[in-house]
Amino acid sequence: QQPVQSPQAVILREGEDAVINCSSSKALYSVHWYRQKHGEAPVFLMILLKGGEQKGHEKISASFNEKKQQSSLYLTASQLSYSGTYFCGTESTGNQFYFGTGTSLTVIP
Amino acid sequence: DVKVTQSSRYLVKRTGEKVFLECVQDMDHENMFWYRQDPGLGLRLIYFSYDVKMKEKGDIPEGYSVSREKKERFSLILESASTNQTSMYLCASSFGGTPRRYTEAFFGQGTRLTVV
Numbered sequence: 001q002q003p004v005q006s007p008q009a010v011i012l013r014e015g016e017d018a019v020i021n022c023s024s025s026k027a028l029y030s031v032h033w034y035r036q037k038h039g040e041a042p043v044f045l046m047i048l049l050k051g052g053e054q055k056g057h058e059k060i061s062a063s064f065n066e067k068k069q070q071s072s073l074y075l076t077a078s079q080l081s082y083s084g085t086y087f088c089g090t091e092s093t094g095n096q097f098y099f100g101t102g103t104s105l106t107v108i109p
Numbered sequence: 110d111v112k113v114t115q116s117s118r119y120l121v122k123r124t125g126e127k128v129f130l131e132c133v134q135d136m137d138h139e140n141m142f143w144y145r146q147d148p149g150l151g152l153r154l155i156y157f158s159y160d161v162k163m164k165e166k167g168d169i170p171e172g173y174s175v176s177r178e179k180k181e182r183f184s185l186i187l188e189s190a191s192t193n194q195t196s197m198y199l200c201a202s203s204f205g206g207t208p209r210r211y212t213e214a215f216f217g218q219g220t221r222l223t224v225v
Contacts, residue, residue, distance in 0.1 A: 002151065018135065030211065032211065032213075032214075034214075039219060040218070041113075041199065041216035041218050041219060042152070042199070042214075042216045043216075044213045044214060044215070047212070087151060088153060089211070091211045095211075097154070097211045098154075098168075099144075099151045099152040099153070100151055101150060101151040102147060102151050
């Protein structure tokens with residue numbers, strides 16, 4: 001029931017792009033994305049609701065394919081400040097919500 | 110700004126002790142959560158509360174209990190601490206009373222608990 005995130009870890013140089021994927025085996029109502037910097041609390045990035053919408057937050061955007069029960073987080077022109085662990089959270093039937101295991105993203109100069 | 114405050118950043122307790130972790134939020138949120146964070150396992154829900162005195166078990170409630178006597182305060186209790194409860198504990202809160210139970214959650218800084 002816990003969504004699967006891929007990759008588990010990625011290292012980027014500043015300015016490069018990255019994609020983080022989140023996949024569930026259940027039908028989803030929504031997907032949530034959070035970022036947790038080292039030693040800090042997770043911070044909400046965005047919610048994507050059923051309907052396949054794409055949302056954006058600065059240079060970070062995400063899509064939600066409800067038919068495939070997948071979401072992808074897109075980080076473009078990465079900055080050092082993007083480093084951290086990214087978690088997706090999926091809401092499915094029966095008020096079930098699970099966080100994924102996280103993707104560690106490191107941006108180097 | 111929403112603030113979720115956990116009483117301690119670091120705690121060291123002995124096996125068998127009763128441990129209380131406190132969480133306070135200042136935004137009048139209906140929902141409050143306790144998560145446990147372990148490397149490679151992500152965030153796992155221990156307990157959820159959607160109102161004062163109301164609670165639901167999460168995925169890993171064994172060995173834990175909770176108390177919510179006031180809307181702003183949610184306590185996690187380890188009845189008899191064990192070494193396998195050494196972990197980072199995160200409290201979160203969010204608005205409720207909407208068609209969707211899960212909305213933007215605000216997290217506390219976490220309590221790193223070590224049980225020796």
